[in-house]
Amino acid sequence: MIRAYINNVEVEVDEGTTILEAAKKAGFIIPTLCHHDDLKPHGSCGICVVEIEGFPSMKRACMTEIVNGWKIHTNSAQVRATRKVLLELILLNHYMDCPTCIKNNACELQQLAATLGITTLINQSNFKRKPIDSTSLSIVRDPNKCIMCGRCIQVCTEIQTVNALALNNRGFYTSITDAFDVGLGNSPCVNCGQCTVFCPVGALYEKSHAENVWDAINDNSKHVVVQEAPAVRAMLGEEFGMEPGTLVSGKMHAALRRMQFDAVFDTNFTADLTILEEGTEVVDRIKNGGKLPVITSCSPGWVKFMETFYPHLSEYVSTAKSPQQMFGTLSKTYYSEIKGIPAENIVSVSVMPCTAKKFECARPEMNDSSFRDVDYVLTTREIARMMKEAGIDLREMPDEPADNPMGEYTGAATIFGATGGVMEAALRSAYFLITGKELEDVDILPVRGMKGVKEAEIDINGMKLKVAVAHGLGNARIILDKVSEQLQNTGKSEYHFIEIMACPGGCVGGGGQPWGSDMARRARRGETLFQEDKSLPFRRSHENPSIKAIYEKYLEKPNSEKAHHLLHTHYFKRSKVDGRIINDT
C-alpha cells in the first residue's frame, strides 16, 4: 500500500495507482480532456496537471503513478491558473460554432470550459478554416474542431488495428488525417465509427441521413418503412436521460409510429431469418464437408475489414446478408407484394447503432430487390435527435409492438446486439437443425461476457462443435491469425463457427451509439438484451411464427434458390491503401 496526501487529505492506494485515480478516492475530481477510461493514458492535453511538493514542475495526473509520502495539490491557485491557460490555448485553435455544432451540449470541451470557469471571450476572427472531409459514406471529419487529443488515432490503431488515422506534419501544422490526406472515404477506414464515439468534440461524427428521411416522411407518395436493430432498444433511452441499459423496445416502436413512419417493423425479425439462413449454411457445411470455419457476416465494419486485411478468408465468411440488408430486400419484395404497394414507392429506413451500416446500404451489389434495398440509415444518435425535433418524449411513450408481417421476433434475435449473441442464437437453432430436437437449456454462457476473445466447445449429440467469438477488430485479428495459420499449415482449422463483431461489446458498443460511451456502459446494455431474451415467449429463431410464415408463403425453405438470390451476397478484395475494390473474389 502507498500512503500519500492529496490536498492534505490522506489516501491509501495500491502500488501503480495514478494520481488521477488516487484523487478520486480522496474525493477530488481532477479535470481531464484527452483521458478516456478505455484508452491508455498518453497525456497529450495537459489539463490534468497537479503540483507535487518538492518538484519544480507540474505533473500530469493521468499518467503519473503515485509515490509513498507525496504531498499533491490538485486545486492550488497555480494549478487552476495553468489549466485555464492550457484550455484557452486549445480553444483558440478550436472553431467555436457551439450552438450549431453536432456536439452542442454533449461536448467534453464545452463542459470543461464550464468546469474550469473560462470567462474570457476568445477572438476567432482570424481563424483559418480548413475544408471538412465528407468523402466517407459513414463518417464526417471536421479538422476545424479537432483538438489533437489523439483519442481517435488510439482507438483506430490500438483497439481496432485499422490504422486509417495518423498524426501528420508537426508544430503548428500538425493534423490528424488519413494517409495522403485524401479523405476517409479514400482510406482503409472500415467505417466502424469508434472514432466518433471517442472524439471529445465535434470533429468526428456520422454522415446524417436525417433530412432525407424527413423528406420521405413528408412525401405522401412514399410509403416509408422503418426497422430498428436489436442494440438500439438497449441504448436509445440514454439519449432521453434514462439509466444506461434501460430496455425501450415498446416505447421505441410507439415513438417511431408518432414520427409518422408508415410501417414500424423490427430488424429483429430478419435477425431470426439470418439465423435460419446462416445456421443452415453452417450445418450444411459441417454435414457435407464444406469450408470450415464459417465466420459471421452481420457486422459491415468487420466485412470491410475482412475484405481489406484478410481477403484470403472471404470464402469462409457466411454468404448470408446482414439482418439490415435482408430486411431491405424483403421490404421491397415480400412486403411490397403482399401489401400491393409498388416497390418504387417504398422507402426503406433503418435505425442502427452503427455508422458502417451507411456504407453497407450503399454497396452497389445491395440491390437484389431491383431497387436500393435500404435507402437510408439513421444512427441511434440521429433518431434520438429527430425524435426530440418532433417533440417526442420517449420516456412518456406507451409500449407498443412492431407491425406485422416483419415485426415479430424471438429472444435469439434480440441478443444479436451483444457480443456472443449471434453465436448463441445460431447454436440454439443449429442444435435443432442437426438433431431434430430442441436444445433444453438455451443459455449458452461461455460465449457471453466482455472478454475480448471467447472460445467454447459445444456438444451437439456427441458432435463437438468448436466455436470462437471476438469483438473489436484487434481481438478479431488474434483469432483470424490463428485460423489463417492453421489453414495454411494443415488445410484445416480447429474451429467450426466464429462470430466477429467490429465494435467492442458488439453492436451495443457500435459507432452510432450515444456519445461518450465507455466499456462499462456497453456491458450493461448487453445484459439488458439478455434480459429481454429471457422475457420473450419464443427464444429460438426457428420458432418465430412470422419466420415460419415467410418461408411457407415466399421463400420456400432456408437456402432455397429464392432465398439465395434475395438474402445472400458475395465479397471483394480491397486495397490496404485506399480501401477500393481490387477484384471480385
Place this chain on the structure above:
Amino acid sequence: MSAENHCSCAQVNEDELYPELEELIAQHNGKPTELIMALHKAQNLFGYLPKKAQEFISEKLNVPISTICGVISFYSFFSTVPKGRHTVKVCLGTACYVRGGQQTLEKVEKELNTKVGSTTEDRRFSVDVVRCIGACGLAPAMLVDDDVYGRVKSTKIMDILGKYE
C-alpha cells in the same frame, strides 16, 4: 557554372527502379521498426518518396500506410515531391527580405509557374527558400544550384534561369 550534379529523374522510368528498391530494403522486410532506414534508401534511389514507393514499403515492412505518411511528413529530410534538375534557392534572411527578397521569390514562382517546395512540371527547377546564405552585402540574393547571384532584380531573373537547362 557548376556541373549538373542532380539525377535526371524525369528521364528514368521510375517503375524500373522497383527491383532495385526491393533488393535494397530486403533486410528490413517484416520489420516495422526499421521504417526510417528503408525510407532513406528509397529516397536516395528515387530522389524523393513517390506514393508508389511508400505503398511498396508499407507492404514489405508491414507498416500501415498512414504511419508511413505520418513519419514522412514529420521529418523535413523526407520529400514527397521530386527534385528538379536545378534547385533555385531564394534568400529570405533579414537583409535580403528588406531589400526585396519576397518580390524576387514571387517573380521566380510566377515565371516558373510553381510554388515554394515544389518542382516545375518538366522537372527543370525546384524552388526553395533559405534563411541567409552569408551574402547580405549582395542582398537580395539567390542561389541556383551552387551559383550565387546578388542584387537580383526581378527583370534579371529570366536571364539567370535561362542559363540552366
